[in-house]
Amino acid sequence: MPKQDSVTLNRNRIFIFPSRAGFAYIALIILLWLVATNYQNNIVFGFAALLGSVFVVAIWHSYMNLSGLQFRIVKAAPTYAGDVAEIVIRVSQSTPRLRDHIALCFAEGREATLSFHGPVIEESLYVKARQRGWLNPGRLRVESSYPLGLFRVWTYILLTSKGVVYPLPIKGHPQLISADGEDQGQGTGNHSGSEDFAGIDNYRLGESRNHIAWKQVARSGRLLSKRFDDPPLSQSWVDWDAFPGLDREARLSRLCAWLLEMSQKPDPFGLRLPGYESQAGEGSAHLAIQLEKLALFEIEEGA
Amino acid sequence: MTPAWQLPRYGSLWLLLGFVAAVSPLFSYLPGWLIIVASAAVIWRLLIYRGRVGAPKKLLKVALVILCVAGLLFSFPKPYGLEPMATLLVSAYSLKLLEMKGKRDALITVYLGFFVAIILSLFDQGMFTGLYIVVPVVLLIAGLAGINQSDRHRHHLQPLRTAALMVAQAIPLMLVIFLLLPRLGPLWAVPGLGPSARTGMSDTMSPGDITRLGRSAEIAFRVAFEGEKPVPQQLYWRGLTLSRFKDRQWTHMDGWGYSPGLIQWQEEPDLDWFQDWQRQGRSSHYEITLEPTHEHWLFGLDTPEPASKGVGLMQDFTLVTKEPVNSRRAYRVTSWLDQQKPAIEMSDLRRKIELSIPESSNPQTQAIARQWAVEAGNPKALIQRVLTLFNQRFVYTLSPPPLGRHTVDDFLWQTRTGFCEHFASSFAFFMRAAGIPARVVIGYQGGEWHPDQGYLIVRQYDAHAWTEVWLEEEGWVRVDPTAAVAPERIELGAMDMLQDEDAFFADSPFALARFHSVAWVNSLRMQLDLLEYGWSKWVLAYDDHQQGFLSGLLGNTSYLRMALFMVVAGLVAMIPVFWFSFNRLREPPRHPLDQRYWRFCRVMARHGIHLQTGEAPYDFARRCARVRPADADIIKQFIDAYIGGRFAGKPCEKDRLNQLLKKLHPLGFY
Numbered sequence: 018m019p020k021q022d023s024v025t026l027n028r029n030r031i032f033i034f035p036s037r038a039g040f041a042y043i044a045l046i047i048l049l050w051l052v053a054t055n056y057q058n059n060i061v062f063g064f065a066a067l068l069g070s071v072f073v074v075a076i077w078h079s080y081m082n083l084s085g086l087q088f089r090i091v092k093a094a095p096t097y098a099g100d101v102a103e104i105v106i107r108v109s110q111s112t113p114r115l116r117d118h119i120a121l122c123f124a125e126g127r128e129a130t131l132s133f134h135g136p137v138i139e140e141s142l143y144v145k146a147r148q149r150g151w152l153n154p155g156r157l158r159v160e161s162s163y164p165l166g167l168f169r170v171w172t173y174i175l176l177t178s179k180g181v182v183y184p185l186p187i188k189g190h191p192q193l194i195s196a197d198g199e200d201q202g203q204g205t206g207n208h209s210g211s212e213d214f215a216g217i218d219n220y221r222l223g224e225s226r227n228h229i230a231w232k233q234v235a236r237s238g239r240l241l242s243k244r245f246d247d248p249p250l251s252q253s254w255v256d257w258d259a260f261p262g263l264d265r266e267a268r269l270s271r272l273c274a275w276l277l278e279m280s281q282k283p284d285p286f287g288l289r290l291p292g293y294e295s296q297a298g299e300g301s302a303h304l305a306i307q308l309e310k311l312a313l314f315e316i317e318e319g320a
Numbered sequence: 321m322t323p324a325w326q327l328p329r330y331g332s333l334w335l336l337l338g339f340v341a342a343v344s345p346l347f348s349y350l351p352g353w354l355i356i357v358a359s360a361a362v363i364w365r366l367l368i369y370r371g372r373v374g375a376p377k378k379l380l381k382v383a384l385v386i387l388c389v390a391g392l393l394f395s396f397p398k399p400y401g402l403e404p405m406a407t408l409l410v411s412a413y414s415l416k417l418l419e420m421k422g423k424r425d426a427l428i429t430v431y432l433g434f435f436v437a438i439i440l441s442l443f444d445q446g447m448f449t450g451l452y453i454v455v456p457v458v459l460l461i462a463g464l465a466g467i468n469q470s471d472r473h474r475h476h477l478q479p480l481r482t483a484a485l486m487v488a489q490a491i492p493l494m495l496v497i498f499l500l501l502p503r504l505g506p507l508w509a510v511p512g513l514g515p516s517a518r519t520g521m522s523d524t525m526s527p528g529d530i531t532r533l534g535r536s537a538e539i540a541f542r543v544a545f546e547g548e549k550p551v552p553q554q555l556y557w558r559g560l561t562l563s564r565f566k567d568r569q570w571t572h573m574d575g576w577g578y579s580p581g582l583i584q585w586q587e588e589p590d591l592d593w594f595q596d597w598q599r600q601g602r603s604s605h606y607e608i609t610l611e612p613t614h615e616h617w618l619f620g621l622d623t624p625e626p627a628s629k630g631v632g633l634m635q636d637f638t639l640v641t642k643e644p645v646n647s648r649r650a651y652r653v654t655s656w657l658d659q660q661k662p663a664i665e666m667s668d669l670r671r672k673i674e675l676s677i678p679e680s681s682n683p684q685t686q687a688i689a690r691q692w693a694v695e696a697g698n699p700k701a702l703i704q705r706v707l708t709l710f711n712q713r714f715v716y717t718l719s720p721p722p723l724g725r726h727t728v729d730d731f732l733w734q735t736r737t738g739f740c741e742h743f744a745s746s747f748a749f750f751m752r753a754a755g756i757p758a759r760v761v762i763g764y765q766g767g768e769w770h771p772d773q774g775y776l777i778v779r780q781y782d783a784h785a786w787t788e789v790w791l792e793e794e795g796w797v798r799v800d801p802t803a804a805v806a807p808e809r810i811e812l813g814a815m816d817m818l819q820d821e822d823a824f825f826a827d828s829p830f831a832l833a834r835f836h837s838v839a840w841v842n843s844l845r846m847q848l849d850l851l852e853y854g855w856s857k858w859v860l861a862y863d864d865h866q867q868g869f870l871s872g873l874l875g876n877t878s879y880l881r882m883a884l885f886m887v888v889a890g891l892v893a894m895i896p897v898f899w900f901s902f903n904r905l906r907e908p909p910r911h912p913l914d915q916r917y918w919r920f921c922r923v924m925a926r927h928g929i930h931l932q933t934g935e936a937p938y939d940f941a942r943r944c945a946r947v948r949p950a951d952a953d954i955i956k957q958f959i960d961a962y963i964g965g966r967f968a969g970k971p972c973e974k975d976r977l978n979q980l981l982k983k984l985h986p987l988g989f990y
Binding site: 038041042045048049051052054055056057058059060061062063064066067068069070071073074075077078107109111113117118130132134135136137139162163164165166167 | 487647931
């Protein structure tokens with residue numbers, strides 16, 4: 018079943034079969050026919066024939082409840098892996114007819130029930146987003162037994178969703194990377210700010226020599242370095258290389274948490290991934306673009 | 321995952337109405353305590369519907385179950401029969417209605433309702449019953465729709481509309497099935513009506529039985545003659561012969577003492593006795609449409625010969641059928657009006673049966689009969705003498721005085737006042753006592769001709785009893801002692817003879833026949849009867865006409881031709897279903913703003929812009945605006961107002977949309 022942007026239900030797609038109530042109804046008609054035959058009663062015979070005809074007419078009515086409906090995913094809000102994603106489905110019809118009691122349900126979601134007679138209706142469905150990337154809600158089951166419950170009419174449709182699932186944010190400890198990139202790849206620096214002085218600590222191998230607190234070194238005889246809390250402007254890059262040793266998904270999760278943390282601060286920030294470097298920017302739109310980069314990193318276009 | 325199913329409010333309302341429609345006409349046939357059970361269920365359901373009470377307490381349910389069980393045991397000591405079964409079904413239906421909660425309960429209630437709805441037609445098969453049954457069907461289907469629609473509806477009538485539409489669409493297919501589907505004979509025996517619920521003749525006759533039928537104006541059968549109508553003196557509708565007299569009562573006796581081959585079935589090769597029958601004189605061909613009698617025997621003019629399949633003739637010239645007549649039945653008969661019964665030799669055993677009378681009963685009559693037999697010398701003279709006695713001294717009335725143990729003695733020599741069964745019974749007894757084989761025949765005499773259509777209507781009050789006497793050269797000869805007492809009974813019919821008596825159709829107080837002397841009432845009565853006759857013939861007794869109807873339609877009725885015809889007719893019958901769906905005659909959108917939007921779409925269609933499948937209102941409007949830039953502004957206003965009002969919850973006036981629509985199409989044709 019290929020994914021499509023929008024799906025119109027027609028007889029190639031709609032399945033129809035008597036429900037349990039429908040089979041019980043058939044049994045009832047047979048019973049009535051037996052009464053009619055044994056009592057040679059033509060009123061009962063006509064009655065059974067009428068119920069039988071209603072059964073046949075109900076096939077058509079059940080089918081018409083789904084036929085001609087068009088489905089399209091109009092909105093799939095971005096979400097984080099492991100969370101529940103909201104998918105808004107637009108159901109429309111081009112000729113006015115009452116559509117009643119249509120159940121919509123993704124494989125792993127709650128059921129929603131539709132009832133409308135206007136041209137269009139939108140309904141939110143919620144599915145669990147399992148992994149980052151394009152949101153893949155699976156097949157949508159559309160089912161109805163309106164009007165008499167004698168038939169189950171159903172179909173499965175596969176819709177393209179433009180929803181994006183961000184990586185699950187995991188807080189990590191990025192290592193320091195210098196702005197000019199001269200220390201890039203050494204990966205031994207602690208991530209330390211360089212603006213606001215926060216205190217003096219033991220010098221650790223790989224720290225910038227600019228940070229060595231020479232006065233204190235002279236006084237104490239130990240190699241000490243200055244600590245700064247806030248990252249300096251040049252350090253506000255959320256960088257792929259700040260988490261050496263981790264695999265791709267773990268890195269993306271930590272980058273995600275980092276991005277979120279950065280977005281809380283007033284300063285501009287940017288994202289560096291292999292093969293991609295964003296402009297420095299701020300605001301939720303900028304954040305969303307960067308999160309989407311993380312979500313779709315090394316994932317094919319489309320889904 | 322899904323929340324617990326709740327019975328939709330309106331669904332339960334239609335189930336309730338369906339219950340009332342299915343059950344209430346049954347009360348006149350079923351015991352009185354059932355009304356209590358059914359009303360309790362209905363009232364409790366109504367209270368639930370109004371939100372006054374919750375589900376019934378266990379105590380109430382237990383009390384009703386006990387009432388039902390006790391009532392069933394009390395009303396029906398013998399549980400086999402139609403009435404106890406119907407009572408049981410209605411009880412179960414009431415209790416289920418009362419306690420239904422889940423969807424399964426509601427379904428069972430509806431299906432039980434379908435079953436209860438047909439019970440009425442087992443008791444009564446009139447045209448109005450047949451048409452009435454559509455009412456509970458529609459209501460119950462509305463109940464079915466009600467429990468399957470979503471609870472978002474706020475329309476009471478939606479389920480009823482759905483049901484009425486579906487039933488209307490189903491009717492053509494139903495007619496095809498009804499006309500074409502072959503009928504099988506009964507597959508097994510089913511319990512019939514209890515004797516108390518029947519009207520009509522039984523296979524016994526004691527004083528008062530025929531009198532009782534005189535109180536009823538119900539129809540026994542109708543007859544359509546081919547060709548000449550018989551004269552009133554020939555309208556003796558022969559039913560059963562009663563050959564055994566004991567304890568005041570004449571009873572039918574089985575075929576002991578007859579030659580082999582008791583019954584000649586119409587479709588079987590001729591038996592010896594049947595072949596020997598020399599038919600002479602005038603014959604009459606006719607079709608009888610018999611109301612249900614729940615008996616095996618049929619009626620026919622003296623002397624009958626069956627002309628329909630499944631009808632047989634016994635050696636005493638009783639017409640019989642293989643299955644009891646549980647529903648209306650049409651059959652054809654040829655009658656030999658000049659009374660040419662085959663002169664079958666009577667066996668000694670049979671002669672003994674036809675002569676036997678209990679020794680000690682009616683001693684006075686026995687003595688006088690023996691004396692008169694000697695005085696008369698030959699049977700014909702004796703018969704004449706008794707008939708003369710009847711003619712001179714006896715009174716014919718529907719309200720005779722009661723008789724003692726020796727009914728014949730009391731009647732012949734004391735009261736001398738009676739109805740036809742008294743005359744027939746005492747005449748036959750007299751003949752037997754005088755040594756002449758005799759038997760009582762019960763049936764109907766006369767009938768009322770439909771003035772325009774020329775068919776004959778025979779009612780219960782036309783019930784009659786007469787006798788047959790065995791004369792050595794002639795065989796069995798009909799002798800009607802009533803004709804000697806009251807010849808006008810035979811010439812004018814029961815209605816004219818008896819209408820002034822209080823007891824005459826006293827059991828049918830509202831019968832239009834009561835007012836038959838008022839011209840327009842009589843005309844109305846005859847029109848109604850014509851309808852009812854058509855119903856009997858073409859609906860209830862259709863089985864008997866089906867073969868003729870189909871071969872008239874199709875030429876020969878080979879299976880292939882039948883099957884093809886059925887498929888084609890079935891497809892044709894489905895046309896209204898598709899027609900309704902393809903035409904715009906379907907559910908109009910009920911939201912006022914949606915109505916304006918559809919109107920907008922129609923206006924745009926007039927300009928050649930058609931809404932495409934799945935196109936959202938906004939997209940459609942944008943497309944319209946591009947195609948018609950002159951109207952773009954109005955279109956934009958319209959669609960913003962519509963979308964804002966319909967989906968964003970902004971206030972939106974219908975009138976504003978109307979104004980904008982008018983601007984788009986000033987003439988206002990949509």
